[in-house]
Amino acid sequence: MDNRNDENLKELFERFFGPEQAQMYLDDIEKGEQILREHPAPEPDDMLIANIKAQIALSALPRRANMVKRIAYRAAAVAAALIIITAISTSWFEKSIDVEPEQRIQVASVFPWESYDIDTLHNEVEQIEDELMDLESGGKKIDSNNDISEMEMELILIAGDFWKG
Amino acid sequence: MAKSDDLALIIAGCRKGEARCFSRLVDMYAGRCYSYFYRLTGNSDISDELLSELFVKLVQKITSYKGGSFESWLFKIATNIFHDFLRSKQRRQKLLDARKEQLESNFTELKKTGDEQIDRLQIQLKRLDTDTRELIMLRFYSQLSFKEIAKMRSEPIGTTLAKLHRGLKRLREFMEG
Numbered sequence: 001m002d003n004r005n006d007e008n009l010k011e012l013f014e015r016f017f018g019p020e021q022a023q024m025y026l027d028d029i030e031k032g033e034q035i036l037r038e039h040p041a042p043e044p045d046d047m048l049i050a051n052i053k054a055q056i057a058l059s060a061l062p063r064r065a066n067m068v069k070r071i072a073y074r075a076a077a078v079a080a081a082l083i084i085i086t087a088i089s090t091s092w093f094e095k096s097i098d099v100e101p102e103q104r105i106q107v108a109s110v111f112p113w114e115s116y117d118i119d120t121l122h123n124e125v126e127q128i129e130d131e132l133m134d135l136e137s138g139g140k141k142i143d144s145n146n147d148i149s150e151m152e153m154e155l156i157l158i159a160g161d162f163w164k165g
Numbered sequence: 166m167a168k169s170d171d172l173a174l175i176i177a178g179c180r181k182g183e184a185r186c187f188s189r190l191v192d193m194y195a196g197r198c199y200s201y202f203y204r205l206t207g208n209s210d211i212s213d214e215l216l217s218e219l220f221v222k223l224v225q226k227i228t229s230y231k232g233g234s235f236e237s238w239l240f241k242i243a244t245n246i247f248h249d250f251l252r253s254k255q256r257r258q259k260l261l262d263a264r265k266e267q268l269e270s271n272f273t274e275l276k277k278t279g280d281e282q283i284d285r286l287q288i289q290l291k292r293l294d295t296d297t298r299e300l301i302m303l304r305f306y307s308q309l310s311f312k313e314i315a316k317m318r319s320e321p322i323g324t325t326l327a328k329l330h331r332g333l334k335r336l337r338e339f340m341e342g
Contacts, residue, residue: 007310016323025330032333035340036305039286041200048213049195052220056191057184059224 121158128155172235179227191220198243201306205247205299207287218246240307241317244299251295289339297332304329 009029013022132155172193178186198219202212222242230238290298303314311329315322 016326028330028334032337041203044195044199044216052191052217053188056187056224060182060184060187
C-alpha cells in the first residue's frame, strides 16, 4: 500500500500539528501501518471470484440487451419522425402549389421523361431529331421562322436533362 | 498506456455492459475490498457475502459514476455496504438476545473454528471502536489520500488525521502489550 496519491504527509501534518509533533505523528502512523503490512488479511477464495464473475456476466447480459433495445427504439423513433415530417411537408407543398387538375396535365406533358422509361425518352429524342432533319432539308413545309430554333432548343433541353439523369 | 487510461477504458466498457470489463475490475479490486471487509468483520463468510454484494452494486451503479477517483467511489459503496451490514447485524442481535442460551453456544462453536484465533491482529482490531477500525482499514486498503477520506467521511481533514494517528498508536500498543 505505497501509493497514496503522492500526497505530502509531512507538510499536511505540519499544517495541523506543527513541525515538532508532525514527525512524531508520522512515525506512529508508519509503525502502525507496518503492523498491518506484517499481518496481511486473507485473500478471497478463487471460487468466490469465479462466482462473482459469473453473477456479473448474468446481470450484464440483460443490460446489454436493454441497450440494443434502446438503440432500436431510438432508431425507430427517428424513422417515424422523418416519415411524419416528410408526410407533413409533402401535403403542405401540394397545398402551396395549388395547381388546377388541367394545369397538372400540362405540366406532365412538358416533362414527359419524369415518368417515362429510358426507351420512351430515347424514341422521343430520335423523333425530334428526324423532324429537325426534315425541316432543315426542306422535306416538310415550314410554317414559321422560329420552328427550327424552337426544335433545337427543345432537343438541347431534353438531351441535357437526359444526361443529368 | 498509463494505468489511469487503462482504468478509464475498463470503466467505459463496464458502462456499455461488457462482462469482461467487469471481470477486470473484479481482478483489480477484489483482493483489496475483501481484505477491507475481512478486517472490519473478522469473518470470512460475511466478507464473501459483502464482496459479492459490492460487485452486484457496482454493476447496478456503474452508470452513476461521473468520473473522479474510482477508488473513492468504490470504497464509498463498500463503506455503505458495511454500514448496512452493521445495521442488519444489530437487528439480528436484538432477535438473538431473546434466545441468549442458543447464541452463547453458537458463539463458543465459532470461537473454536474461526480464523480469528489464528490472526492476532484481528483480535486486537476488535478492541478498537468500529469507526476507528473503519478509518484505519479505509486508509490502508483504499489507497485514498487523507483529503479524499475526510471528504468521504464528511469530517474536517484534521479530525481524520488525529483519529487515524490515535487509532494506529493504540493498535500498536495492543499488539505490543
